[in-house]
Amino acid sequence: MPAGRVLSSLTLRGRCVVGAGLALLLVGALLGERALVQLAVFTLGLPLLSALAVARQRFRISARRTVTPARVPRGEDADVVLELANADNRPGGLWVLTEQLPGDLGPAPQFVVERLGAGERTALRYRVHGSRRGRHVLGPLRLRLVDPFGLVERSAVGADSAPLLVLPRVRPLGAGGPAGGQGGGGEGARRSIAVHGEDDVSTREYRHGDDLRKVHWRATARTGELMVRLEERPWRAQATLLVDTRARAHLVAPHRIRPGDDEVRPGPAGDDAPPVDSLEWLVEAAASIGSELARRGAVLRAVTDAGELVPMSGHGRLSAEDLLDRLAVVGPSRMPGLGVGIEHLCRAAGEGPVVCLLGAVGPDDVVELIRSRSGPTTDLAVLTDIESWAAPGPGRGRRGPSAASRGALAGQRDDAARLLRAAGWRVAVARADRTVAEIWAELGVPAPAGPVRVGGLHGSPA
Structure with missing residues (x-):
């Protein structure tokens, strides 16, 4: 065996033995002690014999x-x-x-x-x-x-x-939420939220893009303004998720965070493994909401800002297992905006309801979304308070945004929420200390808002 291979295969103990043998050899040669030289030769020969024995071992x-x-x-x-x-x-x-x-x-x-x-x-x-x-x-x-x-x-x-x-974890959502406990309705069917009859049907002001066939003429004659019927698509027909994975819309945590790390992670009370950042929270929310909708029998589709998530078969419809498999490998994207995701959302959702899970957004981000979803339908949006995940932990060096940045993000988020609510959307704000079930229950309660006019868009409360 070459000497280089023998030396490279020595363990720390073997190197110490070789060092001791060389020292003994040097001392024995200087003092003329033959016994020390013999002991040195034996000491140096032992690693060599061990290397030969290991080299001869064959294994399969x-x-x-x-x-x-x-x-x-x-x-x-x-x-x-x-x-x-x-x-x-x-x-x-x-x-x-x-x-x-x-x-x-x-x-x-x-x-x-x-x-x-x-x-x-x-x-x-x-x-x-x-x-x-x-x-x-x-x-x-x-x-x-x-x-x-x-x-x-x-x-x-x-x-x-x-x-x-x-x-991603699937969290229980409970019996509440949008259309919670509702049944009936096949694919493509619609459910009016009227309770007593045609005269009491829910209506709102006409908005640009509404189907004229939805005009409610009795309400129009009564109010003097053009009114349309307000309907909800049943969640047992079709539902589409939009998940905002843009890196610029989240505060993404460091790549390696292991159990036992001393970082203080914000999260709901009682959660021993809270999401490490806002992106992880959104992915778990998409997994939980999508699994619930699939359990109700919905035809499920999912879209990110980079495109649609399709099962391995290549077809658009996702089962709950398909959704989890695809969300498992979703990471932060470099997309600058939501334009690509909105295009895929329009093709995938059709007239069915959508649930948009958004990171840090402002009015400019949601204007195109509002335009693409005009019509008498109740869609849902979750806006993420990414600052709530910014609490730094000891030894991590993760710096949160400054007070001015926090104020700017909060102001943009509030403006976006007002625009969405004015366009008939139901909106909830997700924070690190809130569970997906709490957000889902909040989305089941309509929140009125006043009319808003921005960039040619006009909305009134649903």
């Missing part, structure tokens, strides 16, 4: 992983069984095995297997914690061959791996 190992479950919500654990088999016809030596894991799943587990017989198998178990949403890879396995004295090691890396998908 097969590994197979079973991950249970293979799809785990963020904040929960998955169990992994690593089945190791000695495929050689000779027993193995001393093997030190390290499973390579992404840092977001926890520390890399290590195992020691000694003299696994030819054809024998052993099962190694460990657990991973899904602290960050995304698609992760378990493995490959790193094998270290070590001599009995721990002086020399030899490493090899396998090619085997297994996937783990960490999904």
Whole structure:
């Protein structure tokens, strides 16, 4: 074996032994002590013999992983069984095995297997914690061959791996919310919110873009202004989600935040794993709301600012599982605005209701959204108070916006909310200390607002 390979394979203990042997050799030569020289030769020969023994070891190992479950919500654990088999016809030596894991799943587990017989198998178990949403890879396995004295090691890396998908959490929303507890209505059907009869049907002022077939002539004659019938699409027909993932619209947390970190994370009371930033909150809100709508039987579609999320089959309709799989890998985008997302939203939603989950937005961001959704329908919007996630934690150095920036963001958000409400939308503001269920319940209650005129848009309270 070349001397360079021997030196590179020495462990720290082996290097110390070599250093001690050289020192003994030098002292023995200077003092003329043959016994010290003999001891030095033996000391230096031991790492060499160990390196030769390790180099001669041959191994054939097969590994197979079973991950249970293979799809785990963020904040929960998955169990992994690593089945190791000695495929050689000779027993193995001393093997030190390290499973390579992404840092977001926890520390890399290590195992020691000694003299696994030819054809024998052993099962190694460990657990991973899904602290960050995304698609992760378990493995490959790193094998270290070590001599009995721990002086020399030899490493090899396998090619085997297994996937783990960490999904956004789905939070229970309760019986409230928009159209909560309502039934009936097939696909494409509509449900009027009138209670007593045609004379008591809910109406509002005509807005540009409204279908003239929806004009309510009795109310028009009674008020002297052109009025249209106010209808809601049933959530059991079709529903579309718009998720704002723009990096510029969120305060995105550092990439690696593991359990046990000392960062103080703002969140609702009782939540031991709150979303780390506003983007994660919106993704979990989309997962929770979408799963609820799918449970009610809605034809579900989902769009981000970069385009539509479609299942692996390529069709537009999403099941609850499809939605979670697609949201699991959604990250911050570099899109400057919502224009692309609104175009896809118009094509996907049609006349069905939409739920827009927005980051930091202002009036200019929602004007195009209002124009694209004109008509007698009740749509929903969640505006995110991204400043509430900006509380810095010790040792993280995450700086929140200044007081002036906070004021500007709050003012723009309030202006956007007034525009949306004036156009007939139901609006709620999400903060770090509020749950998705609270926001969903708030969206089920209409909030009146006065008429507003901006850039040729005119709205009145629904």
